[in-house]
Amino acid sequence: MTLVPATILTGFLGAGKTTLLNRILREPHGHRIAVIENEFGEENIDNEILVQDSNEQIVEMSNGCICCTVRGDLILALGTLAQKRNAGELDFDHVVIETTGLANPGPVAQTFFMDDEVASHYMLDAVITVVDAKHAMQQLDEHEEAQRQVGFADRLLLSKTDLVSADDVDALTSRIKRINPRAPIRKVDFGQMPVNEVLDLRGFNLNDKVEIDPDFLAEEEHEHHHECGEHCGHDHHHHGHRHSNHTDEIAAFVFRSDRPFNTARLDEFLGSLVQVFGPRMLRYKGVLWMEGADRKVVFQGVHQSMGTDIGAKWTEGEARGSKMVFIGKNLPKETFISGLEQCLV
Numbered sequence: 637m638t639l640v641p642a643t644i645l646t647g648f649l650g651a652g653k654t655t656l657l658n659r660i661l662r663e664p665h666g667h668r669i670a671v672i673e674n675e676f677g678e679e680n681i682d683n684e685i686l687v688q689d690s691n692e693q694i695v696e697m698s699n700g701c702i703c704c705t706v707r708g709d710l711i712l713a714l715g716t717l718a719q720k721r722n723a724g725e726l727d728f729d730h731v732v733i734e735t736t737g738l739a740n741p742g743p744v745a746q747t748f749f750m751d752d753e754v755a756s757h758y759m760l761d762a763v764i765t766v767v768d769a770k771h772a773m774q775q776l777d778e779h780e781e782a783q784r785q786v787g788f789a790d791r792l793l794l795s796k797t798d799l800v801s802a803d804d805v806d807a808l809t810s811r812i813k814r815i816n817p818r819a820p821i822r823k824v825d826f827g828q829m830p831v832n833e834v835l836d837l838r839g840f841n842l843n844d845k846v847e848i849d850p851d852f853l854a855e856e857e858h859e860h861h862h863e864c865g866e867h868c869g870h871d872h873h874h875h876g877h878r879h880s881n882h883t884d885e886i887a888a889f890v891f892r893s894d895r896p897f898n899t900a901r902l903d904e905f906l907g908s909l910v911q912v913f914g915p916r917m918l919r920y921k922g923v924l925w926m927e928g929a930d931r932k933v934v935f936q937g938v939h940q941s942m943g944t945d946i947g948a949k950w951t952e953g954e955a956r957g958s959k960m961v962f963i964g965k966n967l968p969k970e971t972f973i974s975g976l977e978q979c980l981v
């Protein structure tokens with residue numbers, strides 16, 4: 637039986653998640669999507685008004701999508717949907733879960749790895765985070781959950797850019813890139829977004845690409861190699877607007893090497909890393925060159941849940957090397973980097 641891909645939609649309060657979902661539920665796009673809305677906190681009021689004996693409500697939309705309002709356990713809701721699908725009562729080929737604005741997407745993402753029942757019916761496709769261009773700066777300053785939501789994302793959607801200047805958009809973009817250089821950023825105007833930009837991103841697939849924003853890499857490079865003095869002659873103005881004044885607790889860094897890893901040493905080191913820092917490791921991914929291997933090794937994970945897979949062959953003439961990106965909360969970059977260097981052959 638094929639697994640149903642599931643997308644987690646996050647974003648801070650009022651970011652525009654519902655606006656986006658409403659379009660998905662109403663516009664003709666040919667996909668049969670089950671949208672799960674988590675009505676956290678409103679259950680008492682709604683239950684009194686609706687006087688329902690069940691804990692969930694499933695509505696079929698005219699475009700073939702299903703809207704499922706969940707007032708309880710998400711795992712239970714996913715289970716019920718899967719049962720009805722298997723019984724032929726419901727037909728859908730994707731699931732999109734809207735999390736509440738204050739939620740940490742981590743536990744929701746981990747459900748797909750940890751809960752056997754969920755994992756037997758669904759596969760996590762991607763975490764998508766809507767970022768409110770008007771309010772995100774302040775939300776990122778004040779709420780760690782807002783930073784986490786950006787850190788977890790496989791794709792970032794920037795809403796409400798109509799309300800701010802182009803400079804504001806640039807400043808916000810460079811800040812969220814520092815938190816998460818992995819996730820491509822797209823503008824979304826009142827939820828207008830091709831459905832294909834939301835579905836089937838395969839963010840959790842073990843493909844052998846690590847996409848990292850080139851601006852971020854250039855900036856890291858700059859920090860590494862040019863500890864410039866005041867009169868060094870580098871174009872500081874140019875870089876000045878990129879270096880944000882914000883030091884977010886959630887941030888990313890990259891490890892790169894053109895030497896192969898020793899498998900045993902790396903296994904042990906990564907194992908101990910996730911044991912110690914797992915709770916603070918939001919997302920990580922790497923494509924690795926292992927000693928003696930003629931294929932790439934791909935690893936990635938969320939917190940303690942780490943997976944590895946064999947990727948494509950190194951082709952003739954291809955420069956071999958490893959590249960890893962870690963996104964987490966106050967991770968000790970130097971410990972990671974020097975530890976990984978110890979694992980090289």
Ligand SMILES: Nc1nc2c(ncn2[C@@H]2O[C@H](COP(=O)(O)OP(=O)(O)OP(=O)(O)O)[C@@H](O)[C@H]2O)c(=O)[nH]1
Binds near residue numbers: 655
């Ligand atoms: N100007 C502008 N307003 C937008 C845009 N997208 C959404 N909004 C408005 O922002 C408000 C909040 O949007 P919602 O879609 O309800 O946000 P949400 O993320 O679902 O909010 P919560 O579920 O409360 O966390 C609504 O009034 C939307 O009309 C946009 O691109 N531009």
